[in-house]
Amino acid sequence: MQDALLALTRYWTDRGCMIVQPFNTEVGAGTLNPATILRVLGPEPWRVSYVEPSVRPDDSRYGENPNRLQTHTQFQVILKPDPGDPQEQYLASLEALGIDIHAHDIRFVEDNWANPATGSWGLGWEVWLDGLEITQFTYFQQAGGMSLDPVSVEITYGVERIIMALQNVSNFKDIAYAPGISYGEVFGQSEYEMSRYYLDDADVETQRRLFEEYAAEARRMLDARLPVPAYVHVLKCSHTFNVLDARGAISTTERARAFARMRGLSREVSQLWAARREELGHPLGLAGVPAAAPAPASFAEVSTPAPLLFEIGTEELPPHEVTKTARAVREALVGKLGGTRLAHGTVEVHATPRRVVALVADVAPREPDAERFVRGPRVSAAFDADGNPTKAAQGFARGQGVDVATLEKVDVDGNEHVGVTKTDVGRGALEVLSGVLGELVAELRADKNMRWDDPKLSFSRPVRWLVALLGTEVVPVAVSALSAGRTTRVHRTAPSPVVDVASADGYLNFLAGHGITASIADRRATIVATAQKLAESVGGSIDVDGEAALLDEITNLVEEPNAILGGFASSYLELPQEILTTVMRKHQRYLPVRSAAGELLPHFVAVANGSCDADAVREGNEAVLRARYEDASFFWRADLKVAPAAMKAELSRLAFEERLGSMTDRANRIAAVAADLGTVLSDADQATMSRAAGLAKFDLGSQMVIELTSLAGTMAREYAIRAGEPEAVAQALFDMERPRSAGDAPPATLPGAVLALADRFDMLVGLFAVGAAPTGSSDPFGLRRAAAGVISILRAHPALRSITLRRGLSAAADHVRAQGIEVPASTVDDVAEFMTRRFEQQLLDAGHDHRHVAAVVALPPATADETLAEIEHRVGDADFGALVAALQRVRRIVPAGTAAGYDPMRLTEPAETGLHQVLVKVAESLGAGALSLADFVATAGELTAPINTFFDDILVMADDEDVRAARLGLLATIRDLAAPVLDWQALGTSFTTE
C-alpha cells in the first residue's frame, strides 16, 4: 500500500502538485485540511496533493468489519484552477497505480458533495471501478459559504479500497501494507482501541466541554483576525462533535445547533482568510482564465440544404439530467430556429451522459429575404394643408434613409400612417446557426448548476467540446472559451479517444461505430434485452416494470451498455430479500434477477460502460457485492443475537430530540397514543397492536438499520418473526413505518395503521410544541412527509375514519404534555391546519377542482375522498345542482349564530308548513351519524323543491318576531342537517349558474 501512496505522490508531483503533510489535528476528510478548504478560496492558483488519514468516529467497528475503519486513508489532490482535463489526468493516475483502465469498467457516477459544517459544496462524481467506489471527484463550488472563483477540482482517492481491489483481498487487515507487514499488523490495535474510545469510552461530558472550549477559542481567534488558528479550532470542534455523535449523545436539535454554530464559524474563517489573502496582495498571484474563443469573423456560404449536427460534449451528466437536457435542448433549438427565417426539417435530440446530440434535417442554405413596413407619422401629421411633407415626415424619412417622396401610406388600426417598406436580407445558414447554437449553449441550465474553468458557462457538469457541422461544413460557434469544430470524443479508453467527424450525415451511425448509442430509448431497449437474456441464461428474469426507475437511471449512466451477469453466494439468500435488493439497487445499480415465482436468484446484472475485460469486471462487481453482503450478514447475525426487547432497550441511548427525550420516550408516547386511538379496532387487532406497540421502533437499535436506515420497519418485521412474534405483530411493526415517502404504500393492516398514525401524530405535535415546525425549505425532521403520511393512511383506511386529525392530535398532545412539555391549544390548531393544507395540496395536485377540494378538505380524509368522488360524479347533475343552490341559499339567508330548532306552531303558511313536513321526514330517514354524500342526496334531494317554494312564497323576515324566529330556525335546521356532509358554500358556483 505504501508503494501506491508513493506512486500517486510521484504522479501528481510530476503534474505540478506540491506535497503537503496530513493535518496535525483530527480531520474527517482530506478536504478539511487547510491545504484544501482554505486554499480553494480566492483567486490564487494552488496545486497540491497529500495523504490524509481521515478519522470518522462513527465508522468505528472495533476493526471487526472487513471494510469499515474509524481511520481510513485518503489521497487528496487539488487542482486550482480546473486544468480543463481533470478526468483524463485522473484516469492516467489510475494507470500509474497499476490499474488497467482498458480492462476495467470505470465510471463517473453522480455524487454531489456538501459539508454543512463548513458551508461547502461541490458537484461531481464518485468514481467506480467495477462497481467499487474508489474516488470522490468534485468541482468545488463553494467553501465556507463563499463562491469559488476559480473553481477547484478535488480528487479524493479512497486508498484502502483501491488497494483491496488491486491486491484482491476482502478484509482491510489483509492488505499488504509494506513488504512483510500487513495493514492489520500495523493499524489493527489502534483500530480496535480508537473504536472503543469513540463508541464506548470517550467521556461524554468531557467532550461537551471540549466542544465549548474549542468553539470559544475559534471565536476569539476570529476576533483577533487570525483565520488559521481559528480554523484549527473549528476542526477540533468538528472532531469533538463527531465523537459525541459516535457516542450516541447528539440529539437532532443539538445536531442542528452544533452544525449551525460550526457553519457560522467556518464561514467567518473563510471570509477572513480570503480578506487576509487580499490584504497580503495575493502572494501566489492570480490564477489564469482561459481566453474567450475568437468570435467568427465571417461565414462561408452553403449552397444546398444540409443536415445539421450539433453536439454538446460534457463530462458525465447525472442520469436524470440526461433526459431532461435532451428535452430542453430540443425545445430551445426548435424555439430559437423558429425565431429565425431559416427553413429546416425535423429536429431530433439524443443524449448520453457525455453528449447531447441535436440533429436537424434539411437546413436551408439561407434565410429568405423578408419585407417589413416601418410606420411613420399619421398621414394627417405628415402633410400640411398644402399636401407638403411636414417636418415630422421629413425627419422620419431622413431617419429611415429614404427620400420623403417615397413614403408610402398604409392603414394601421384604422389610422392612415406614412411609412417605408424595408427588405431584411436573409442571412446564410452558418451565420444563423452560429448565433442560435451559441446562445443555446450559453443558456444551458440544469436543476443544479456548476462552474468550471470556463469564464462564463454554467451547467450541470462541464461542457468540454462542441461539434457543429452543417453537412460537411463546420458551423463557426464561439461561446465563452469554447469553439465548435468537427472533433468529438468517444470512449476515453478507445484506441483513439478523440476523432474527427466528416459530416453531419449519419452521425448516429458514426457514434454507433464507436460503440456509442446516442438514443436513450435505444440504450434502454438494449439494456432490457441483454439483461433479460443474461437473466434467462440462469433461469430467471428481470422485473422490467418493477425496476423501471432503476433501468432509467442505468440507461443514463452509460454510453455503450454492456450488461454483465454476476452472481453471489446463494447463502446470502437467507437474508431478507429487501436487504439484498436495497443493496443492489441503491448502492450498486444492479438489476436483481428473479425466478418465475418472483424469488430472488443469486445473480444480478450490472451494466458496464463500453468494452472491457468481462471477467475482470464481473469479478470486481461480485467482490463489491460480496463485501456489502458480508457487511449485511454481519449485521444480520449480530442483530439476531439480540432479542427485540433487548434491542429496544438500546433506544434509550439514541437521542430523538433534546426536550422530547430519547427514542425510548418517543416509542412510549407512540404506544400510548396508539392505545388511545386503537379503541376503534377489534379486540384481536387491539391485542396485536398493543404487542407491537411494546416493541415499536425496536429495530432502530439494530446494526442493520443503523447502516441501512431505509430498512427500518422491514427489519423490525424480520427480526420480530425470527424472535417468535406472531406474524400479525411483525406486520404491524413493518406497517407502522409506512408510507416512507410520497409514493410508498400505506400500512396494509389496521393495527399497523393505528401505530403509524400514532407515530406521526406524536412527531408532529411534539416537534411543533418545541418550536421545530418546518420553515421555508428547512424541514429537518421531515414533518411535511409525516403530515402527508397521516393523510395517506386515513385515506387508505376508511375504517379509521373516526380518528379525525383533531382526535389524533389531541391524544398526542396529552402524552407530550405528560412528559412535562407545554403544548398550547394553538399548537394543535397549527398542526391541524398544517395537515389540512398538505391534504389540500395532495388533492389539488391530483387535479381536482379547487372548489370541490375546498368543500371536502375539512372532512376526515376517507370521507373526503368519497365525498369528492361523489361530487365529481354529480357534475352535470341538475338535481344536485339545484340542491346545492337551495342549501347555499339557506345558508346565505340565515345569520351566523342562529341556532337550529323552531316552534312548528308558529309556521302557518303552506310553503312553510310544507317545508317543515318534508324536513321532518327527511331528518327522520337520515337519522343520526355520519352520512355519505350519496345517501344525503338520495334523501335530502326532496328538500330542494320545498326550499325553493319557501323562498318564493315566504318573507323570512316577518314583522312578527316569533314567526321570524320560527322561519329562521327552520332554515337553520336544514343548514345544520346538511353541514356535516360537506362545505356547501365552498362549492361556489361549480354546480349553479347564479
Place this chain on the structure above:
Amino acid sequence: MQDALLALTRYWTDRGCMIVQPFNTEVGAGTLNPATILRVLGPEPWRVSYVEPSVRPDDSRYGENPNRLQTHTQFQVILKPDPGDPQEQYLASLEALGIDIHAHDIRFVEDNWANPATGSWGLGWEVWLDGLEITQFTYFQQAGGMSLDPVSVEITYGVERIIMALQNVSNFKDIAYAPGISYGEVFGQSEYEMSRYYLDDADVETQRRLFEEYAAEARRMLDARLPVPAYVHVLKCSHTFNVLDARGAISTTERARAFARMRGLSREVSQLWAARREELGHPLGLAGVPAAAPAPASFAEVSTPAPLLFEIGTEELPPHEVTKTARAVREALVGKLGGTRLAHGTVEVHATPRRVVALVADVAPREPDAERFVRGPRVSAAFDADGNPTKAAQGFARGQGVDVATLEKVDVDGNEHVGVTKTDVGRGALEVLSGVLGELVAELRADKNMRWDDPKLSFSRPVRWLVALLGTEVVPVAVSALSAGRTTRVHRTAPSPVVDVASADGYLNFLAGHGITASIADRRATIVATAQKLAESVGGSIDVDGEAALLDEITNLVEEPNAILGGFASSYLELPQEILTTVMRKHQRYLPVRSAAGELLPHFVAVANGSCDADAVREGNEAVLRARYEDASFFWRADLKVAPAAMKAELSRLAFEERLGSMTDRANRIAAVAADLGTVLSDADQATMSRAAGLAKFDLGSQMVIELTSLAGTMAREYAIRAGEPEAVAQALFDMERPRSAGDAPPATLPGAVLALADRFDMLVGLFAVGAAPTGSSDPFGLRRAAAGVISILRAHPALRSITLRRGLSAAADHVRAQGIEVPASTVDDVAEFMTRRFEQQLLDAGHDHRHVAAVVALPPATADETLAEIEHRVGDADFGALVAALQRVRRIVPAGTAAGYDPMRLTEPAETGLHQVLVKVAESLGAGALSLADFVATAGELTAPINTFFDDILVMADDEDVRAARLGLLATIRDLAAPVLDWQALGTSFTTE
C-alpha cells in the same frame, strides 16, 4: 524540498522501512508519534520512516526569524533492532539526498536525548554537516520509564536545515519548496498566525482547562486498558502544556508538577502498551539477536616476544569519555596482565572518538610455569602413633591425585602440615591475552552507558569491532557477539574504509598513514599548532590557555584534525564579544581568533575531521555562524529598541513560581532585600546599588537572554550602558548574576555583590518556604548552586562580613512574608543549616582538616577563611596548642547554661585571683567587636598559664556555693571571651596530644 522528502522516503523504504503518516494531533517531535514511542517498546521488530511536522510553540517567531519555526519538518526513522551499521546506513542516506559526504565535514557530536514528559531517554549524537546540526541520532534506551530490549536506533533529520544548506539559502522562507513555489509562500501565513496564537492570543485559562480535561481522559483510558487513546490524550496534554509555556503562563513549580503528571501517565501508557502487546502474543514476532561469537577452540603458540595491539572500535565517543576511557583501559589492562604471569613491556593506550588503541611491548610468548604448595592436614593428624598415614592424609593425597608417600611437610604459621607442591603450567600468550582482552571489553563502562544490538555489552557508545594482534598473529578474542580480528576501520569516507592490519608493529604509523592520529596529546598539539598558524595568517592568535577546555573537547571530536579558518562579517563585531564567543564555543566549538590586544577578530578556526573540500566546509561553517550571528543581531537590534525599564515591565509576564509570583515580584523582593543589607555600603555604592536594583533582572525580558540564557547579566550590562546608565550601575547588574557556576568569578563590585546576595537569599528563603527545597538529586531551581554562590560572594568580599547568613536570610524572609507567604522561623534555620553544609563541603573539598573546618564553619565566611588560614598557620605552634587545650578545658568544666560574670570578691586563692587579674587585662585589651584569631591569640595567649595554674591549684567545685559560683563564672567569662573567635571544642585534639 518535497523532492528531498521523497528521496529519503525512497531510500529508507528500500531498506525495509515502512512509511506511516504524521500523527493527527500536534506533536513536538517525530519521536512522540506512537509509531516511535510505543513501537520501540517490547521485543517486536519495527522499521519505519515518516515525515513529522513538529510543533514547538516556544519556537514561534512570527515567521520573522530566518531559522526558527513553530512548526518544522522532521524526517524520522526507527530501526528496531539496531541493524549494527546504522551510522553507515545514515551516511548513505545523505548521499541519497545529494550530499557529497566526501567533500563535507560530517561529524557525530555527543548529544544525549531525554524527554522527561514521557520518561524516555537515549544516547547518541547530533550530526553536523560543516558545523550545522542536521540530524539527531539516538540509541533509544528507555521509553515511558521502561528499558528497551532490543534497543532502537532513532534517526531524526531536521529537514528545513538540510535543505537550506543544500539550496544555499539563509532564510527558511527562501527554500524552494516545490517547483515554482517557496516555503514561505506555502507556510508563511500559517507560521505568522500560529506564532500569534502561541505567543499572544491563546487563552490561558482555556488551555489550563484543556490540560485538565485531557489528563483526566488519559487517566480514564488507562483505567479502561486502552493505551492508544490514553496516549493520544497524553500528547494533547503535552501540546497544551507547550502552549501555556509559550504564553509564559507556567511557573517552575507548575512545570515540575505538570511534567510529573505527564511522565506518570506516559509510563502507565508504555507499561500498558507493552502488556497489551504481550497479551496479543507479540503479533509482529520477536526481533532477532546477533549470535554469540564462537569461543576460541584452541590457541596457536607463539615463539618469540612480540608487541600486542588491541583496538576497541567504537562509534563516536563523547569527548570527555575519550580521555577517561584511555585511562581506564590502561588501568584495566595493566591490572589484568598483572594478574597473570605473562611478561610484558610498556603499556600505552591512545584514544580517538572512534577507537581505543592499547599497545603492549614485548609480550612474552608464554607464562612461565609456577609452583604452588597445597596444604593438607596437620602432621599431627596426618600420621598415627605408628607414623602411618591416617585416613585424613590418605584422603588428602587421593584428592590431590598423588601417592600418600609423596606428601611433603611444611611449616605453615608455626604449624607443621603435610602437603603437595604442584606446578601450574604457564599458558601461551594468546590464551592469556584472549581471556584478559575479552574481560576488558566485557567490563568496559563509562559515566553513562547504553546498549545496542549486542546481547551483552554496555558502554558509552556501541563497540563495533575489535583488533587484537600479537605481532602478526590474531589473538582470538570472543566477547558476546564480537570476535577480534585484524580488520580495522579508518575514515568512513576513505576510499577503503575497512582495512586489514598486518602486524601490531608500527600500528600508530599505520593509522597515521590513514590520516588518524591516535594520540590525544599529538592531536591536541596538532590542533593548537595549525589553529595558531591559521590565526596568525590573519594577524591574530588563539588564546590557548583561555580555550583549554574547548581545545580538549575539540581534540576528542576528531581523529584527523583539519583546522579550517573561517571568517564572519566584521559588522558582527559590533555585538558584545561575549555573545560572539558564547555562540562560537558553546554551539559550534569554534576557536575565537583575537588580536594582540585581545580584541576579537572576524575569524574563527573550526576543526574538521579528516580531509574534505576545505572551501565547501569553510563556507558551510561560515553560513552556520552567520545564521547564528544573524539571529543574535536580530535579538540585539530588537532588544536595543526597548528601554531597560520597559524590558523590565515585561517580567510581569514571566512566572517565577506559582506562589512566589512573577519575575517582577521577585525583582522587587531582591531590591528590597538589597536595600536592607546595603546599609554597609558607602553612600555612593548605595546609590549605585539602588539604581541597579530598580532594573534588577530586566534582561530576562530581552530576546537575547531568552535565547542564550547564559548571557543573563552580560546583556543587562550591555543594554544598560547603551541605555545611558552609569558604568557602575551596568557593572552591578552584571555582577549580580555572578557566580554563575562553581568555578565562576564572584561579583567584582560591592553593589553587585549585595545584589547578588539579595538575589540568592530571596531565592533560598522563598523556595524553602513554599516547600521547594532540593531533595536527593532533584534541585530544579539550583538552590545548591545559589547557596554556594552566597558563600563564594561572602568569602570574596570581607567588607560584607557583617552580612551574616542569618541576617541575609532574615531580611529575605521579611520580604517574602510581606507577600503574604508564611515563612516559619524553622525555615530560616533550615536554610542557614543548608548553606553552612555547603560551606563545609567547599572547605573539605579544598582539603582542609575536618576539625579545623568544623571550628570555623559557623563564622561569617570571610572570617572563617581568615581564621582557618590562621589555624593552619599555627599548626605545630606549641603555645597555640596550649591555649587551645586551656580553652577547651575551660569549656569542658563549665556546665552548659552557666552564665558569664562573677563576684571577684569571692575569689581568694592566688591561682584564682591571678587568673582574674590577667583576664581583666586581656578582656580590656581585646575590647568589643569581632576579632581575628591572630589578634585574639596575641592577647589571650597570656591566659594559658594562669588557666593551667588555676586548674592545678583550685577545686572549682568548692563546697561554698558562692565560691563555686564565682569560680564557674570566672571560667564562663573566659569561655565567652573566646567563643566568637572559633569553635575551640571542634578543633579536638588537632593541637594537643591529650
